[in-house]
Amino acid sequence: MAKLTKKRKEALAKFDKSGTYSLSEAIRIVKQISNTKFDSSVDIDVRLGVDPRKANQMVRGTVMLPHGTGKTVRVLVLCTPDKEDEAKAAGADYYGLDEFIQKIKEGWTDVDVIITMPSIMPKVGALGKILGPRGLMPNPKTGTVTMEVGKAVTEAKAGKIDFKVDKFGIVHAAIGKTSFDEEKLFENARELLQTIVKLKPTAAKGTYMKSLFMSSTMGPGIRVDQKSITA
Numbered sequence: 001m002a003k004l005t006k007k008r009k010e011a012l013a014k015f016d017k018s019g020t021y022s023l024s025e026a027i028r029i030v031k032q033i034s035n036t037k038f039d040s041s042v043d044i045d046v047r048l049g050v051d052p053r054k055a056n057q058m059v060r061g062t063v064m065l066p067h068g069t070g071k072t073v074r075v076l077v078l079c080t081p082d083k084e085d086e087a088k089a090a091g092a093d094y095y096g097l098d099e100f101i102q103k104i105k106e107g108w109t110d111v112d113v114i115i116t117m118p119s120i121m122p123k124v125g126a127l128g129k130i131l132g133p134r135g136l137m138p139n140p141k142t143g144t145v146t147m148e149v150g151k152a153v154t155e156a157k158a159g160k161i162d163f164k165v166d167k168f169g170i171v172h173a174a175i176g177k178t179s180f181d182e183e184k185l186f187e188n189a190r191e192l193l194q195t196i197v198k199l200k201p202t203a204a205k206g207t208y209m210k211s212l213f214m215s216s217t218m219g220p221g222i223r224v225d226q227k228s229i230t231a
Contacts (some may be wrong), residue, residue, distance in 0.1 A: 015222060022228035023193075026214045027185045029222050034178040036064075039070070040197070040217035041174040042185055046054030046196060052165045056123040056203040059171065060164040062142050063195040067184040070177035071112075075156050076100060077149050078116040078124060078138075090153035092213060101127065109134050113156045115144045163192070169210075171196060178216050193229045 015021070015029045027042075034040045050057040050111035077095040079080035087095040094100060094111065097120065104127050114131065116124050116138045124131075124138060131137040138144040144164040146152050163173045173186040193212070200208045 003205065012059065017220070020223045020225045023189060023214075023224055024182065024220040026188055026224045027182050027189070028215050030214055033177050034216040034219055036216070036218055038210050038217075040178045040219065041069075041071075042178060042180070043172065043174050043177045043217070044189060044192060045213045045215070045221070046171045046193070046209060048165055048169050048196075049207045049210050050165060050169055050201060052169055053169055054203065058165065059196065059199050059201065060141065060162070060197050061190050061195055062160055062162045064155065065159040065161060065175060065188040066191055067176065067180065067188055069127045069161065069174055070180060071174070073113055073156050074111045075153050076111040076114045077153060078114060078120050079149055080117065080120070083117065083149050085149040087153060087201065090150035091157050092149075092153045097123075103177070104130055109136060111136065113144065113150055114138050115146070115152045115156070117147055118145055121145060122153075123182065161192075163196075190229060197229070 006129070015033070021029065022219070023131045030042055049152055050059055052058055057146050074093045077092045078097055078100060079085070079087055079095060079098065092115075100108075101123055107130070109130065114124075114136050118140075121138070140160075143155065144154055144161070155162060161173060163171050165171050173192055175192055176185045180188075196202060197209070212224040212226050215221040
């Protein structure tokens with residue numbers, strides 16, 4: 001068994017590991033026990049009562065966090081020349097087409113979001129083995145395949161995130177930084193969680209939201225009372 005560090009012991013002593021806390025209480029505790037030297041992310045993990053192997057129980061969506069993620073989002077727009085000015089004006093970090101497709105083929109993936117146009121997807125689709133495992137493949141369902149590239153860039157920069165249930169039935173998402181004040185983290189968390197609730201598949205039976213935990217980078221998880229989401 002791994003030996004607990006002094007900081008880990010101090011963090012665990014500040015809350016009841018077997019307890020359940022309201023969303024606001026969990027946020028307060030997460031901020032208190034975060035002890036990294038950098039501005040840690042605040043993460044939410046939701047275990048859902050769905051079978052992601054079945055298409056009619058897949059949970060996937062996007063949400064605009066009211067206060068953003070606190071992360072600088074690097075955006076690449078793969079577009080035709082007539083859309084480059086629109087991408088640039090919206091704040092895209094990179095924009096173009098063939099030169100970036102070639103760079104990606106050579107292994108370059110130093111971006112957080114890739115946005116493209118429907119007409120470009122045949123070229124982008126060939127990059128699936130590179131972009132797919134990194135979560136960078138553009139998708140119409142997440143608004144990253146669109147003719148409104150400027151709008152998509154603005155949303156990505158402002159804090160739009162996409163989430164998807166994994167093979168274990170869990171949704172993982174970052175909703176801010178520990179430097180955020182409690183109210184901003186609460187509003188971001190509630191926006192995400194209420195969106196997940198709205199996306200409940202009709203085929204899902206029984207308890208939909210089975211468990212909910214909140215943590216900071218390298219910090220212990222705090223169990224959250226699901227009823228407090230709407231409090």
